[in-house]
Amino acid sequence: MKKFGFKPNGSLYPWRFRLVIALLGLCCVAVAWRIAELHVLDEGFLKSQGDKRSVRHVPIPAHRGQITDRNGEPLAVSTPVLTIWANPSQLIDQQAHWPDLARVLGTDLATFSERLKANADKEFIYLRRRMTPLDGEAVMALKVHGVYSIEEYRRFYPAGEVAAHLVGFTNVDEKGQEGLELAYDQWLQGVPGKRQVLQDRRGRLIKDVQVISNARPGNDLKLSIDLRLQYLAHRELREGMKKFEAKAGSIVMLDVRTGEVLAMVNHPSYNPNNRSNLQPGMMRNRAIIDVFEPGSTMKPISMTAALATGRWKPTDQVNVYPGTMRIGRYTIRDVSRAPGGVLDLSGILLKSSNVGMSKVALDIGGQAVHDAMQSVGLGEYTGLGFPGERVGKLPSYREWRSAETAALSYGYGLSVTAVQLAQAYSILANDGRKVPMSLLRVDERPAGQQVLPEAAAKTVQGMLQNVIEAESGTYRARVPGYHVSGKSGTARKASTSSKGYQEDSYRSLFAGFGPSSDPRIAIAVVIDEPSEGGYYGGLVAAPVFSGLMSNALRLMNVAPDNLGDMQQVELPTPPATGERG
Structure with missing residues (x-):
C-alpha cells in the first residue's frame, strides 16, 4: 500500500503559496506607499482634516468710527458689548439651568423654554444681543454647557434726541440706517479681524492660537455743527x-x-438710544x-x-x-x-x-x-x-x-x-x-x-x-x-x-x-x-x-x-x- 505524506511548506501547490505571499507583499508596499504619500508628499491633507475638526477662525469685531461735533464732543460712539448665543441641541438637555438662564437674560421661563424647544434641532440661536459686559459676564458665570458669547460693539448717542435727525442711527449689526450714519456708512465702518483658536468637539475653547489679521477701526467723522x-x-x-x-x-x-x-x-x-416706541414720522x-x-x-x-x-x-x-x-x-x-x-x-x-x-x-x-x-x-x-x-x-x-x-x-x-x-x-x-x-x-x-x-x-x-x-x-x-x-x-x-x-x-x-x-x-x-x-x-x-x-x-x-x-x-x-x- 502506497503511503502519501503532507508537506506544510506549500510544496504540494507551490505556485499558490507564492501568489499569496506576493499579494501580501504588494499590500504591504501599497500601505507603506500610502503612509509615505500622506506624511511626506501630501502632508497638508491630514493636517487640514485635523484642523477642520478642531481649529476655528473667530472674527475680531471692528470699532466703528466716532462722530463728533466741530469741537470734538461725541455724537456717536461704539461701546463694547457681549452677545449671548446658544447651541439648542446641547442646551436642550440642561433643563435644570433654564430658570437661572432666563432670569439673568431678563426673560420669563415660559418664553425661554418655548423658544428653545422650537429650535431644538438647530445648532445656533441668539439668546440676547448686545448686553452690557457686566450683564453678559453674569450669564457666562453660570457656565452652562451650550451657552456661548461673542464680543461686539453697540452704538451709543450721547446727545440723544437733540442731534438724532442729523446723526441718524445704526441697526443691530452697526450698519447705518438713517442720517449721516447712513450717508457715511462706508467711511465709518471698520474692517473685522480674524483670530485662530482650538476647540473641542463640543465647541469649548482649548487654546487661543494666534491672530490672523488685526481689526481695523473705522474712520472718525467731524461734523460742522456745534x-x-x-x-x-x-x-x-x-x-x-x-x-x-x-x-x-x-x-x-x-x-x-x-x-x-x-x-x-x-x-x-x-x-436713538431707545427706539422701542419709535414712529416713522419722528425720524x-x-x-x-x-x-x-x-x-x-x-x-x-x-x-x-x-x-x-x-x-x-x-x-x-x-x-x-x-x-x-x-x-x-x-x-x-x-x-x-x-x-x-x-x-x-x-x-x-x-x-x-x-x-x-x-x-x-x-x-x-x-x-x-x-x-x-x-x-x-x-x-x-x-x-x-x-x-x-x-x-x-x-x-x-x-x-x-x-x-x-x-x-x-x-x-x-x-x-x-x-x-x-x-x-x-x-x-x-x-x-x-x-x-x-x-x-x-x-x-x-x-x-x-x-x-x-x-x-x-x-x-x-x-x-x-x-x-x-x-x-x-x-x-x-x-x-x-x-x-x-x-x-x-x-x-x-x-x-x-x-x-x-x-x-x-x-x-x-x-x-x-x-x-x-x-x-x-x-x-x-x-x-x-x-x-x-x-x-x-x-x-x-x-x-x-x-x-x-x-x-x-x-x-x-x-x-x-x-x-x-x-x-x-x-x-x-x-x-x-x-x-x-
Whole structure:
C-alpha cells in the first residue's frame, strides 16, 4: 500500500503559496506607499482634516468710527458689548439651568423654554444681543454647557434726541440706517479681524492660537455743527412750539462765511438710544425733507432781483392803494394797509406788501425773479449729500404770465426746504457770495462765487435791518445789543387731498442773519401748524429767531454792534485807598 505524506511548506501547490505571499507583499508596499504619500508628499491633507475638526477662525469685531461735533464732543460712539448665543441641541438637555438662564437674560421661563424647544434641532440661536459686559459676564458665570458669547460693539448717542435727525442711527449689526450714519456708512465702518483658536468637539475653547489679521477701526467723522448751538436751537424750537401748540418745526443755522451747518434741529424728535416706541414720522429730518411755500420770506430775493436790474432804486415809490390788486381771476391782498397808499422799496418789505412786490416784479419780469431765486440755490440740491434730501420746486416758463410772476415774487407757486431758505439768506448776508454748504467741519474759508450783485445784496441787508428795527417793524425778532436783519413769512398749507389750500392751516416762518454790521450767522425758523395764540410768522417764529440769535452770538463771542440799544447800568465808584467797600 502506497503511503502519501503532507508537506506544510506549500510544496504540494507551490505556485499558490507564492501568489499569496506576493499579494501580501504588494499590500504591504501599497500601505507603506500610502503612509509615505500622506506624511511626506501630501502632508497638508491630514493636517487640514485635523484642523477642520478642531481649529476655528473667530472674527475680531471692528470699532466703528466716532462722530463728533466741530469741537470734538461725541455724537456717536461704539461701546463694547457681549452677545449671548446658544447651541439648542446641547442646551436642550440642561433643563435644570433654564430658570437661572432666563432670569439673568431678563426673560420669563415660559418664553425661554418655548423658544428653545422650537429650535431644538438647530445648532445656533441668539439668546440676547448686545448686553452690557457686566450683564453678559453674569450669564457666562453660570457656565452652562451650550451657552456661548461673542464680543461686539453697540452704538451709543450721547446727545440723544437733540442731534438724532442729523446723526441718524445704526441697526443691530452697526450698519447705518438713517442720517449721516447712513450717508457715511462706508467711511465709518471698520474692517473685522480674524483670530485662530482650538476647540473641542463640543465647541469649548482649548487654546487661543494666534491672530490672523488685526481689526481695523473705522474712520472718525467731524461734523460742522456745534453741540452747544444744537442744544440752544433744540430748546428754543421746543419752547416756541409748546407756546403756540404747533404740530412740528425746524431750525437751520448756517455760518455765513464758511457755509457750515452750525445747528439743525426738528420736532418731534426721538431718542436713538431707545427706539422701542419709535414712529416713522419722528425720524424725518424735516429741515431737509419737508418742502413748503416760503411766502413773504422770498420778498427780499425778489427785491434784490429788482435792484440788480438797475430799473429800481431804494427810494422809488409804489402806489399800493387800496391794498388789493386784480390780475385776471386772482385778487392779491395786503394784510396791512400803507399810510397814504404809497411805499418805497424798503417800505414794501417793512409792510410785507404783496401788492407792492407784485408791481415791482411785473415791471422787471418773472424771468428776472426766477433767475435771482435760482442763483441763491432754490430748486437745486444743496450738495450736503444727506439721504432723502428734497430739491423743492422752482417753476420756469417760456412765457411768464402776470399771475405767475406776481405769485412767485411774494413766495407762492414754488417750494423750498428749511435748509434752502437758510442758504438763500446766508448768501444775502455774505454780500451776494455763495459758498458750498457743508455738514462736515471746514478748516479753511472758501472763496465762494458771486451770484448776486454785491451792491444790491448790501442794500437789501439794510432794508431787512429796517424791517426789524423800524417803529412798526417785527420787534419780536430784535436782539439786545445787536443789529440783526430778517423777514417773517406766513404761508398757507397746500391741501394734499384736493386742489387749493387747507382751511386754517399755516406755516409760520422767519429767516434772518446777524449781526447786520458783519453777518456771521444765518437762521431759518419753520413752525408748522401753530394752533393757539396766532399763526403769523412775526408772532410765532420771530421770537424763536430772537432767542436763538441772542444766545448764539454771545456763545460765539461776537462783539455787540448796538450797545446804545442796551440799558445803561451805572457802576458804583470804586472806594478810595484805605476805605472799605
